Every structure is written in C-alpha cells, then in structure tokens.
Amino acid sequence: MNEMTKIAVQTTLKDWETDQEVRWCPGCGDYAILKAVQRTLPEIGADPSNTVFVSGIGCSSRFPYYVESYGFHTIHGRAPAFATGIKLANPDLDVWLVTGDGDGMSIGGNHTMHILRRNVNVQILLFNNEIYGLTKGQFSPTSREGTNSPTSPLGSVDRPALPCAFALGSGARFIARAYDVSKNLPGVLKAAHAHKGAAFVEIFQNCIVYNKDRFDDFVAKGVADQNQLWLTxxxxxxxxxxxxxxxxxxALDMETLSLKVVDVLDGDWQAAGVIVHNVKNRALAHMLVEMPFGPFPMALGVIYDDARPSYEEVLLGQDEQARKGKDANLAKLLGKGQTWTVSGTAADPV
Incomplete structure (x- = not known):
C-alpha cells in the first residue's frame, strides 16, 4: 500500500492502551507524554496493526510496552538502526522512535545522526529530562553546567548538547519542541506525523526523582506566559x-545579524520589527534553537519543516528502476561470468 493512499482507521484512546501496568515513578512526565501520544493516534487515523514503536534503553524506552501496537525494545542507542531496517523492510509501516537524552544523544548519537541525514520516514521523539534517570541520576549530555549528580558532585563542567541544534546540523528536515504536560503537545505530534521524512521532536520531560522541576523556569504557571515562545x-x-x-x-538585529527581544506597544508588532515565522527558513531555525534561555524565551512548537524525498522512497525507487527489463533468474545469475565444471568422482586417483 502506498503511504499516500493509507485508509484512516477509527480508534479510541482505549484501543491504544495495553494490559501492561505502566511503571514509571509517580509524577514522571512520561505518563503525560504517553497519554498525549495515545490521544493523538486516533486523531490521525493510525492503525494499530500498521504501527510500530521502537525504543532503545532508558526510562522512556519502556514506551512500546504501553502502546497497543507492534513494538521493539532494542539495545542502548541503536533504536534508529532498528527503525531504519523496519522501514526498509516494509515502508508502509508507521514507525515511531522513542529515545531519551542519554540513549539518543550519547551512546546513540551517531545512530541518531544517520537516521536524520538519511531522512528515513519515522517520527523521532526524544524525551529530554537532562539527566540519566534509569541508572540513578548521573549527568547526561544535555545536563546544564553546574548540575550536581553522582558523577559530578562538584557540578558538571560540560557544556550541554542542544538536541534540536544537533538534529539540524545532521540534516533533519523537521524540528519541533514541546514539553510533557503541554496542551500543545498533541498538535506538535500531528505535525511530525504529517511530515514525510524524519521528524525530530524534542520533548522536555520532568524527572520527578533526579531532576525535579528542572524546567519550571519556563513551564511553571507564573512564568510560562513570558518565557515561552510558541511558533506558528x-x-x-x-x-x-x-x-x-x-x-x-x-526581531532581527541587522547590525549583528542575530535575534533580539523587542517590546510591542499597542499591539503594533510590525512597527517593532517582529519576525514572522517561516518553517522553511533553515537559517532562522538555527537561530531559534540556539537562542540562550534567560535573555530569550524558550522556542516551542514546529521550528523547521521543509520536506524532501525520504530515504526509503529514493532507495526503493532506485532498486525498482534497476530491475526494469531484467529477468529475475537466480540460476542464470549464478551461471554467469567465470564458471567452471569439475569432472570425475571422489574415487578417481589424484
């Protein structure tokens, strides 16, 4: 079946819930993300018999157990390799990849890079809690400088990786950000699913045990309004x-060719020079994902969306073209070229 001609299936949230006990720490942000995904799947007409969730290792990687579909709980950092193989074996499958900041940005960083640059048509959900939760709270590639942990008791001196900047640098054609309890998360997931190619979504996720309330500086009720920039x-x-x-x-500072925050008086955003968001502007996307939080708000929503042919579409099309007009005869192929015949029997003297 061609992906463009898939028939929407009518399901409900209950159809996507398994009989497995959901086991994360009470209050973990993963619960909210799970529900957001389970609510989104019926709305996009997804078919449980045609849907696959693939994960690596980490708290987020329990995800396939809790979604009533096909699933693979694979090895640390290698979920992108498995997802690529699944998609090439059956391009009609709807493949979702679930990973974390440790699984996807550390041991799996190279695999994440390659699935993005190849543009395999999967949705990649990277749960970022800025800590290693499953292995008891060590600092991760995305942990902020100064993070106290068992492996950085005096405070981490590492500069944190920026997942969305990494994805853009790897050639991703779709980049988005959201957070676990946001009412806008389902909308971001729908946009990722609608994109044909690798869709990368960073989801800030609260680790209630080892990194509690880390994102309150832009998520908490009292500050969300002035510290969140939702892009449309x-x-x-x-x-x-x-x-x-x-x-x-x-706005854009023309002298430094960098972004700046401006006041908007009387609703006249044009007079203030405010930029209109353009999801196809890659240079703008780079500036948005690298805006330092504090002087700037946190950029959320769909940051970049500029589709190009997917990896499997091009690769399988190439194979189909190569087979045109050729006889698929294995015996003939084996007998072609430098071949020889051995005569005689085992009983003949040497």
Missing part, C-alpha cells in the same frame, strides 16, 4: 501579555 508558521513571534509585563517579540 506565518504568524509573528510574540510572547508575553499585559498581565506578565507586556507583549514582546523576536
């Missing part, structure tokens, strides 16, 4: 409100 294609980049100290926007 074709809409101005505005955040804040009169209640939170005034409406602000993101």
């Amino acid at each position: 294609d074709g809409e101005p980049m505005l955040f804040g409100s009169e209640k939170s100290g005034g409406v602000k926007g993101i």
Whole structure:
C-alpha cells in the first residue's frame, strides 16, 4: 500500500492502551507524554496493526510496552538502526522512535545522526529530562553546567548538547519542541506525523526523582506566559501579555545579524520589527534553537519543516528502476561470468 493512499482507521484512546501496568515513578512526565501520544493516534487515523514503536534503553524506552501496537525494545542507542531496517523492510509501516537524552544523544548519537541525514520516514521523539534517570541520576549530555549528580558532585563542567541544534546540523528536515504536560503537545505530534521524512521532536520531560522541576523556569504557571515562545508558521513571534509585563517579540538585529527581544506597544508588532515565522527558513531555525534561555524565551512548537524525498522512497525507487527489463533468474545469475565444471568422482586417483 502506498503511504499516500493509507485508509484512516477509527480508534479510541482505549484501543491504544495495553494490559501492561505502566511503571514509571509517580509524577514522571512520561505518563503525560504517553497519554498525549495515545490521544493523538486516533486523531490521525493510525492503525494499530500498521504501527510500530521502537525504543532503545532508558526510562522512556519502556514506551512500546504501553502502546497497543507492534513494538521493539532494542539495545542502548541503536533504536534508529532498528527503525531504519523496519522501514526498509516494509515502508508502509508507521514507525515511531522513542529515545531519551542519554540513549539518543550519547551512546546513540551517531545512530541518531544517520537516521536524520538519511531522512528515513519515522517520527523521532526524544524525551529530554537532562539527566540519566534509569541508572540513578548521573549527568547526561544535555545536563546544564553546574548540575550536581553522582558523577559530578562538584557540578558538571560540560557544556550541554542542544538536541534540536544537533538534529539540524545532521540534516533533519523537521524540528519541533514541546514539553510533557503541554496542551500543545498533541498538535506538535500531528505535525511530525504529517511530515514525510524524519521528524525530530524534542520533548522536555520532568524527572520527578533526579531532576525535579528542572524546567519550571519556563513551564511553571507564573512564568510560562513570558518565557515561552510558541511558533506558528506565518504568524509573528510574540510572547508575553499585559498581565506578565507586556507583549514582546523576536526581531532581527541587522547590525549583528542575530535575534533580539523587542517590546510591542499597542499591539503594533510590525512597527517593532517582529519576525514572522517561516518553517522553511533553515537559517532562522538555527537561530531559534540556539537562542540562550534567560535573555530569550524558550522556542516551542514546529521550528523547521521543509520536506524532501525520504530515504526509503529514493532507495526503493532506485532498486525498482534497476530491475526494469531484467529477468529475475537466480540460476542464470549464478551461471554467469567465470564458471567452471569439475569432472570425475571422489574415487578417481589424484
């Protein structure tokens, strides 16, 4: 079946719940992400018999057990390799890859890079809690400088990796960000699924035990309004409100060719020079994912979306073209070229 002609299947959230006991720490952000995914799948008309969830190792990687579909719980960092193989074996399958900041950005960093640069048509959900949760709280590739952990008791001195910047640098054609309890997460997941090619979604996830409330600086109720920039294609980049100290926007500083925060007076965002978001602008996407939080808000939503032919579409098309007009005869192929016949029997003297 061609992916463009798939028939939507009517399901409910219950159809995507398994009989397995969901086992994460009470209060873990993974619960919210699981429900967001299970709510999204019926809305996109997904078919449980045609859907595959693939994971590596880590707290997030329990995910396939809790979704009523096909699933693979694979080895540390290698989920992208398995997902690539699954997609090449059956391109019609709807493949979701679930990984974490340790699984996907450390031991699996090279595999994440290759599935992105190849543009395999899968949805990649990277749960980022900025810590190694399953192995008891060591600092991870995305942990902030100064993070105290069993492996950095004096505070981490590593500069954290930026998953979305990494994805862009690897050639990804779809980049998005959200957080575990956001009401906008299902919308981001739908956009990722609609993209034909590798869709990379970073989801900030609260680790209740080892990195509790790490994202409260932009997620907490009292600060969310002025510290979150939700991006919509074709809409101005505005955040804040009169209640939170005034409406602000993101503009381009022409002298330094960098982004800056500007005040928007009387709703006139054009006079303030606020940028209109364009999901196909790769240079803008790079600036947005690398905006330092603090002087800038956290950029969320679909940051970049510019599709090109997927890996399996091109590869399988190449194979089909190579087979045209040729006789698929294995015996003939084996007898072609440099062959010889051995005469005589085992009883003949040497």
